[in-house]
Amino acid sequence: MPPVFATAMMIGFIEQTCINGLRPHLSDAQRTVGTHVDVSHVAATPEGMTVTATVTLVEVDGRNLRFDVSCHDESGLIGAGTHRRAVVDFDAFMRRVADKTAPIPTRD
Template sequence: MNEEITLKDFLSIGQNAMASRVVQHEDATDNYNNDFMNLLATPRLIHWAIDASIKAIDPYLPEDYASIGLSINFVHTAPTSLGMTVTVHASIIAMTERDVTLSIKAWDEQGEIGHGLLKRAIVLKKAVLEKAEERTRLLLIRQANEQVKDME
């Protein structure tokens, strides 16, 4: 992260976001190899937790910055059927110079369905894109070298 910004100038403990969604078939366990049908899949719930965390952070950062995922520790505690409404709440509970920790809570009409902690790093967008470009360039060089070896 660029040393020029201080997270506390843009974010604060308790800052939060909430989003609600109706569980659709594309969100269901049917899309995975398992024995359960028509239930909210854990990966989709985690996706929604990530979306809520981004909503709690990114709109408040300077334009050149964004948050990226570092880690998640999440427990999916109860099943949710198709057609039920899920609400996910993300709240900032801690910050360092470079990252933000959020508490995640999720529930449907019947009560809690999940909770956990999510950590996001605050990064300069340009730096991340440059690093990705460099990694891609190195991969292409390695692949080209392997093709040359194969021709010998």
């Protein structure tokens, strides 16, 4: 791999920035989960350059949130698009996850 900021890292950075921005607005029982990412990575960022993510909440539809997102390095825009997240009840969400990993009963 070339020594540049990877697309997957940029997406993770965008998601973490959204999570951090939402944290003060959620109850202790709530979390958010990513549901969709539509981001173009338009320029390479060499190792050592600072990357900044900007996220703007542009739509709230019930528990569904839509952000306009962008990332810049010291030379300019490196990526932009949209990211969607959903607010979930943490305990209920984790029960659904556990249900998926429960053994499936077999017939003898």
